[in-house]
Amino acid sequence: NFMLTQPHSVSESPGKTVTISCTRSSGSIASNYVQWYQQRPGSVPTTVIYEDNQRPSGVPDRFSGSIDSSSNSASLTISGLKTEDEADYYCQSYDSSNHWVFGGGTSLTVL
Amino acid sequence: EVQLVESGGGLVKPGGSLRLSCAASGFTFSSYSFNWVRQAPGEGLEWVSSITSATYIYYADSVQGRFTISRDNAKNSLYLQMNSLRAEDTAVYYCARATYITGASADSWGQGTLVTVSS
Numbered sequence: 500n501f502m503l504t505q506p507h508s509v510s511e512s513p514g515k516t517v518t519i520s521c522t523r524s525s526g527s528i529a530s531n532y533v534q535w536y537q538q539r540p541g542s543v544p545t546t547v548i549y550e551d552n553q554r555p556s557g558v559p560d561r562f563s564g565s566i567d568s569s570s571n572s573a574s575l576t577i578s579g580l581k582t583e584d585e586a587d588y589y590c591q592s593y594d595s596s597n598h599w600v601f602g603g604g605t606s607l608t609v610l
Numbered sequence: 611e612v613q614l615v616e617s618g619g620g621l622v623k624p625g626g627s628l629r630l631s632c633a634a635s636g637f638t639f640s641s642y643s644f645n646w647v648r649q650a651p652g653e654g655l656e657w658v659s660s661i662t663s664a665t666y667i668y669y670a671d672s673v674q675g676r677f678t679i680s681r682d683n684a685k686n687s688l689y690l691q692m693n694s695l696r697a698e699d700t701a702v703y704y705c706a707r708a709t710y711i712t713g714a715s716a717d718s719w720g721q722g723t724l725v726t727v728s729s
Contacts, residue, residue, distance in 0.1 A: 531714070532712065532714045532715065534714065534715035534716075536655070536716070538655075543704065543719045543720070543721055543722065544655065544704075544716070544719055545719070546715060546716065546717060549709065549714070549715045549717070550712065550714065550715070555717070587654075589654060589655050591655075591657075591715060591716075592714075593714055596668065597660065597666075597668050597713075598657065598660075598668055598670065599645065599647075599657035599660070600657065601647075601654060601655045601656060601657060602654075603654050604654040604655070
């Protein structure tokens with residue numbers, strides 16, 4: 500099995516761009532799709548990126564996803580930060596046994 | 611509109627049992643895979659179990675042998691039978707529908723049901 504490691508927290512100012520990383524401990528990041536979920540305080544998670552870089556309908560194009568095989572990591576980039584983007588963000592992938600694996604989550608502060 | 615509504619959570623003593631349900635509506639239930647994902651208080655998301663449309667079943671190591679996932683397509687419902695509960699099973703349990711083609715991610719979540727294991 501593998502783990503997904505995210506920074507515990509990040510902060511940035513409104514209007515700026517922030518990138519949250521998600522590093523896979525073993526096996527190639529490109530082997531299995533990576534998803535990103537946003538969870539605002541007291542709310543249910545929602546998908547902001549699926550299948551590495553796809554945005555569900557309704558998610559603004561300020562959100563983008565990518566993978567980097569050289570660092571074996573996935574990234575979520577949010578541009579033009581808004582205070583409403585303040586939330587916890589989780590990356591998620593799956594292993595060869597179809598077990599989902601979540602990263603530990605990153606708390607984004609927009610200040 | 612896709613709706614997933616969990617029920618069955620509550621307070622249970624260590625070693626006890628609980629059965630969670632997830633009632634689905636707004637889509638063809640039988641065509642989708644489903645997952646249970648839990649979140650302990652103040653903690654991150656943890657995958658618990660999944661069941662495919664073909665009823666292939668998978669469990670996290672932490673619940674293997676204690677939890678049983680099942681589905682009733684006639685009732686558009688998903689279940690999680692939880693036995694031998696431990697304090698570390700305390701969490702909000704979410705029912706999550708997996709994406710139709712790949713099943714690789716969740717595209718809809720229920721509001722969650724809280725399970726508290728305490729004496």
